[in-house]
Amino acid sequence: MRSEPPALCRADSPSSLFSRLYLHIPWCLRKCDYCAFFSATGTTARYEETVNLLLREMELAAARYTGERLASIYLGGGTPSLLTPKQVNRLLERSQQLWGHQHDIEITLEANPGTVTDRLLSDFKQAGVNRISLGIQSFEDRALAVLGRAHSAQDAREAYAAAREASFRSIGLDLICGLPGQSCVDWHDQIKQALLLSPDHLSIYGLSIEEGTPFGRRYQADSPELPDDDQQAEMLEMTDRLLIAAGYEHYEIANFARPGHRSRHNCGYWQRDGYLGLGPSAHSLLLQGWGLRCCNPANYQKWASQVTDGRLSHQESEQLSAKQALAEQIFLGLRMTEGIAPEACLRQFGTALWAPHERAIDELFALGLLERRRGRIALTRRGMMLANQVFVRFI
Numbered sequence: 001m002r003s004e005p006p007a008l009c010r011a012d013s014p015s016s017l018f019s020r021l022y023l024h025i026p027w028c029l030r031k032c033d034y035c036a037f038f039s040a041t042g043t044t045a046r047y048e049e050t051v052n053l054l055l056r057e058m059e060l061a062a063a064r065y066t067g068e069r070l071a072s073i074y075l076g077g078g079t080p081s082l083l084t085p086k087q088v089n090r091l092l093e094r095s096q097q098l099w100g101h102q103h104d105i106e107i108t109l110e111a112n113p114g115t116v117t118d119r120l121l122s123d124f125k126q127a128g129v130n131r132i133s134l135g136i137q138s139f140e141d142r143a144l145a146v147l148g149r150a151h152s153a154q155d156a157r158e159a160y161a162a163a164r165e166a167s168f169r170s171i172g173l174d175l176i177c178g179l180p181g182q183s184c185v186d187w188h189d190q191i192k193q194a195l196l197l198s199p200d201h202l203s204i205y206g207l208s209i210e211e212g213t214p215f216g217r218r219y220q221a222d223s224p225e226l227p228d229d230d231q232q233a234e235m236l237e238m239t240d241r242l243l244i245a246a247g248y249e250h251y252e253i254a255n256f257a258r259p260g261h262r263s264r265h266n267c268g269y270w271q272r273d274g275y276l277g278l279g280p281s282a283h284s285l286l287l288q289g290w291g292l293r294c295c296n297p298a299n300y301q302k303w304a305s306q307v308t309d310g311r312l313s314h315q316e317s318e319q320l321s322a323k324q325a326l327a328e329q330i331f332l333g334l335r336m337t338e339g340i341a342p343e344a345c346l347r348q349f350g351t352a353l354w355a356p357h358e359r360a361i362d363e364l365f366a367l368g369l370l371e372r373r374r375g376r377i378a379l380t381r382r383g384m385m386l387a388n389q390v391f392v393r394f395i
């Protein structure tokens with residue numbers, strides 16, 4: 001049976017390929033020892049050059065792809081808070097001119113403590129940012145030093161207080177768990193310290209040892225200095241318990257939010273909304289056919305020269321088949337606590353494509369990794385801890 005390209009677009013215009021915009025700012029004050037993101041140290045001249053290139057890339061993208069009014073913009077990196085509020089405002093204004101903004105648009109800026117002051121945060125708000133995501137990572141100076149972070153725990157508290165003072169609609173914190181030498185008692189203390197600040201959103205990432213980083217050279221994945229699987233499971237279980245008791249909803253594997261404070265932009269990724277990613281290494285999902293995935297080169301010079309030459313710098317693009325789109329819909333949807341709606345998948349993709357997944361789902365039910373909730377299929381608590389083992393069954 002041949003699968004026709006679907007009415008996949010959730011956009012209000014049938015030709016609209018995206019409603020979300022990601023801008024990658026690849027510069028940081030210094031490179032953290034665990035970091036495998038595309039980022040490097042830069043200069044103020046480089047920041048300005050990047051903004052000008054992003055403005056040009058926006059124009060090239062607008063000429064080639066139809067977008068609708070933007071529902072969210074995310075300035076990530078790197079450390080976007082190294083830009084000036086004026087530079088951020090230029091990016092936001094241009095996006096408004098090219099695509100328009102929905103009246104309740106969410107505009108997030110990733111900020112690192114040590115790069116922001118009361119004044120700066122208040123100016124970012126004036127520039128149009130309404131959500132701040134603070135990369136705190138730890139409330140312990142020793143741990144921050146091990147991670148190679150460029151800020152102290154006191155910087156983190158001051159940045160949080162400044163963000164509150166500036167009255168952003170939403171403030172999120174990122175923390176890393178499973179650090180070298182970290183015990184469950186230490187982690188309990190980290191969560192308690194985060195709760196004292198009462199953030200609107202918390203992202204909790206397990207430390208991942210990445211090849212090619214100083215951490216990758218320093219630690220093996222099973223290094224005795226790192227918490228073992230049982231300790232990590234206990235930390236995650238403790239996180240869940242403490243945050244839910246404090247009124248947060250665990251809405252995605254690594255994310256917790258107070259009611260009304262989910263990251264709408266990131267929810268768009270998990271729901272397969274169309275998004276346009278600009279800047280070096282940025283990824284896009286354009287709602288063309290079953291989905292067109294594109295990725296910019298993870299090389300600043302290459303990206304910059306292509307944009308300067310007036311070319312969109314999508315280095316790789318892949319037109320997805322219906323089978324691939326369904327697999328994505330399942331494993332991305334399962335990341336969220338709501339899980340997936342099997343009837344909707346069946347309707348959209350047809351029996352021939354859905355049936356093999358039904359078998360995998362039955363096996364995962366039997367293993368206690370998936371469960372049925374209100375007519376939907378979702379990860380169990382255990383499934384959340386072993387999510388990667390679940391996801392590979394759908395690829």
Ligand code: SF4
Binds near residue numbers: 029
């Ligand atoms: S601040 Fe973030 S992006 Fe920059 S080096 Fe550290 S972890 Fe990587």
